[in-house]
Amino acid sequence: MQPKLTAKALCADKEIGKISKVIVDPLSHEISHVVVRELNGQGIERQVPIGQVQEVVSEEEIVLRCSPEGFGQFPVLERDQYVTIKEVEIAHLEDHLHVEPGEILVPLPRLEQGVPRRTFFTNMTHAIGTLIALPLVYPVLKYLMKPMFKPYDNAWFSVGNVKKVSKENIGFQFKFTRGFKEAFMPEQQIEKNIWVVKATPAVQKAVYEGNDRKFFDDKGDVIWVNKSNSPYIGYSGKCPHLGCGYKWRKTKNFPDGVFLCPCHLSIYDEAGKVIDGPAPRPLDVLPLQIDAGGEVKIIDVEYKAGVNNQIRLL
Ligand code: FES
Structure with missing residues (x-):
């Protein structure tokens, strides 16, 4: 059974947050972490290794291997180190994993972290604009x-x-x-x-x-x-x-x-x-x-x- 995104996350019988995202290993296609949004009102999201999930009680509830205090030790999600699977194509992932609704994240390769993706999308927008204008200027360009x-x-x-x-x-x-x-x-x-x-x-x-x-x-x-x-x-x-x-x-x-x-x-x-x-x-x-x-x-x-x-x- 896979928990739903938005399922409750408990530590020692105390609800500490809700699953907001999952992180997938792009090579093995397995979930490597669940991301839990804290219930403290600040919306801090922490990434919890899948090995720290003690039990999937139901689609609506999971239990973590930690105390409510220990939960704060899990690292805060660094969102810009990940892309969503809408931004990358991972072959065969959908055959393997069905997580709806919400974000499924894939880590950027370490060598590429820090490369501003926004720059990529800005350039992409410019490129599309150029393509639209191309038929108008084709005769000049040809020369x-x-x-x-x-x-x-x-x-x-x-x-x-x-x-x-x-x-x-x-x-x-x-x-x-x-x-x-x-x-x-x-x-x-x-x-x-x-x-x-x-x-x-x-x-x-x-x-x-x-x-x-x-x-x-x-x-x-x-x-x-x-x-x-x-x-x-x-x-x-x-x-x-x-x-x-x-x-x-x-x-x-x-x-x-x-x-x-x-x-x-x-x-x-x-x-x-x-x-x-x-x-x-x-x-x-x-x-x-x-x-x-x-x-x-x-x-x-x-x-x-x-x-x-x-x-x-x-
Ligand atoms: S996998 Fe698409 S450009 Fe390399």
Whole structure:
């Protein structure tokens, strides 16, 4: 039986508050905490680990393992460290959990906490406004954007020394800057990143399935071949779902680490394969070579996000 949100919470036979929210582990899809709003009139919400729920008496009532005084020791909910499941897509969660009505929270990955989500939504609103205006200015844009439709430059970028990637099957992030010219605007330097994995033979096989990976220019000519037994594999720093930046993160279910995208919680293993979440394809492997001095060089290929197949954009 699952208690309802708004169920009474008791400590040692004394009602101390009501359940106001639940917190879900995005990887296991299990409830990790219940959030209890105190009855003290100030509306303070405390997060109680699910292990501290002694008994679910009914849908309307739960008993916690604490004294009324001890309840005050549970941490206060830091609401900005969580997003609701309306803001993220967690695959299959609804098959597993039915909590109505009220908020179900998912913790932001620790690496992403502090990133102001409001900024994201503000930018999103601007983007939607731009899209609405687009048909009106299309003829002008078409003229101005002509320079963008030029062949890929296929330039190699040095991103750092391979010695930094010491451990096998662990994601290591390299940052680099590249010039980017948007239509008639002056060229700007933008910061980008890629992830490199020092791959064991098993991971090489999972990525390349025994076949060398060819990369092509806009005319269909081969510009580079990643050997299938190459020990270093580079992935584009953009999530193939909708292009967010992702991180290497150790989790309860994946203590050795996985790539985790904070936007909609896609999870990829060290071979870039999708373990969970809405991502439509594996991480995008980049052309990569290591020069004699150990410098990692990549071609900054970019593919369209949100589609099953790789459609090259850059
Ligand atoms: S952008 Fe949606 S999961 Fe990464």
